[in-house]
Amino acid sequence: GEGPRPDRRAFAILIDRHSPGGVIEAVINLTSRVIEEWKRVEDVMPILTPTDLGFIERVARSDPRVIQACQDIGIYDMSQVYFxxxxxxxxxxxxxxxxxxxxLPYYRRKPEDNQYAHPLDFIVIADTETEEILSVDVRTVDGERTRPPLKQQNYLPTSLQHGYPYDTLKPIHITQPDGVSFQLHGNMLHWAGYKMHISFNYWEGIVLSDISIYNPVEKRQRPLFYRISVAEMVVPYGCPEPPHHQKQAFDVGEYGMGLMTxxxxxxxxxxxxxxxxxxVISGQQGTPVVVKNAICIHEEDNGLLVKHTDFRDARSISARDRRLIISQIVTAANYDYRFYHTFTLDGTYKLEVRLTRILNTYCLHPSETANPYGTEVAHGVTAHNHQHIFSLRIDPEIDGLENEVQECDAVPLQYTDDSKANPYGNGFFCRQRAVEGASLASLGRSWDIVNPTKVNPVCKKPVGYKILNSQYPGLLAQEGSIVRQRAAFATKPLWVVPFKDFRLYPAGNYVCQSTGEAHQSGNETLEGWVSDAKHADIVCYVQFGLTHIPRTEDFPIMPxxxxSVTLRAANFFQSSPALPFLTLPQNRDTNSQLAGL
Incomplete structure (x- = not known):
């Protein structure tokens, strides 16, 4: 662009160890090396870092109350108790x-044992600043303790007695003899007409920005999205009995996706x-910490992009699709999440999250059953029902900043005996409504991010991108509950709010022990940002995920x-974006061969 390069600035959160909950926000001008802002934030709790979480096992093992709680159920070696x-x-x-x-305590008889097969019947509450065990909460059933289930349920290859016969699955090799099709210039990525910047921070992990695509018809680079990231997620557990009501994991805001990568x-x-x-993220003392190989960039074949056979002369054309994947893997205690930011040749962006993990488990007393709040996945071991709801933050720039969102419902045309508009009853159309604030889920509903100032000359409609989201489960926690207040963003599949600097995270900047109040001092949340978004620079928050009723197939480790959620061109191009790829010679793979069976 024109004009001088703007100064680089960093936003930092500092913890005042001499003041409980004391938090300071600072803005540092990295160019002039000047602190431009210094503000104390009251009544908030900062993110829990790996260092913060590292002490509890060491301290709990030596606490007399914890030792007694373990001895009462037959455990005497505290080195075998893990938290x-x-x-x-x-x-x-x-x-x-x-x-x-x-x-949350577990028992391991040997270091390679799967601790989640041996959950214990108590929890400890600790003060992060003083490293003090405040309480040991022991559960009893009819006055009795629950001894841990001892049957081994291991998943490490060295522990498995019945492996798959290795010679029945032949190797699959992926090769690109001429190298990759993408280019990296620093953090700028170029691929198949796309351009984008890739960055990484402690909170969101991967952040994609300045995403654009080349239009061969107009012979220009067209902007799509200013910034895309996973801004929050919530994992509420569905067992109402203590202590499980305390399991409300906000893995982004409470721990940081970058910190867990x-x-x-x-x-x-x-x-x-x-x-x-x-x-590169900041360590506990502000020093840089490098997460080696945090981001993976690679290409994959993606099946057929287009295919058609003329039935008259049997002439057939086809083109192969491929996808560029920018990914990271996050481990949050027992859970592992694989985040795949995917781009395909037709201009489509898709965020896919693949969940693979070990279930969070709890012990069953002999008099108990797992139903209705969970499933007994092994003898004496229950896994509770829970949800995973992700929030994808999209700052759109569809051919410019003048963007708005339209709700699209496919609805039938009214049909009566004397209907003139729909005499045969087969008519249906797309009913559209501008979205300002929140939009509800509905069968067949999609949303279009459009630029009303840019009209497609072919269809005479605004250029746009369609949000396809069929995997919004709805937050099941009841109105008025603390988890519903804290995770208000998860109550709707889509929010559209005006852009404002420093408004990034829908559950607020300080999620730990938050109240969920929309206007909580120092921790405003998405509900408090909703206002008239018409004629404003907008930001979209798209929620998607699943409700997990555990199965025995999920244990001891879950497949x-x-x-996923998809953003797909909707009247953005004047014709099929697949056309240029029909001329590629690699549409026919000369290395393919018959199996010869």
Missing amino acids: DAWAIGIDERWGRDRRLQQG NSLRLGCDCKGVIQYLDG AEPV
């Missing part, structure tokens, strides 16, 4: 006076010809389950 540290949804005993976390391994986590990018 998963979680943020806490609510604990009325301390409210927001202390920075809390909870420890894996270092990826070649040939294991991504397959093919791979380009990695490191992630991957995908959920």
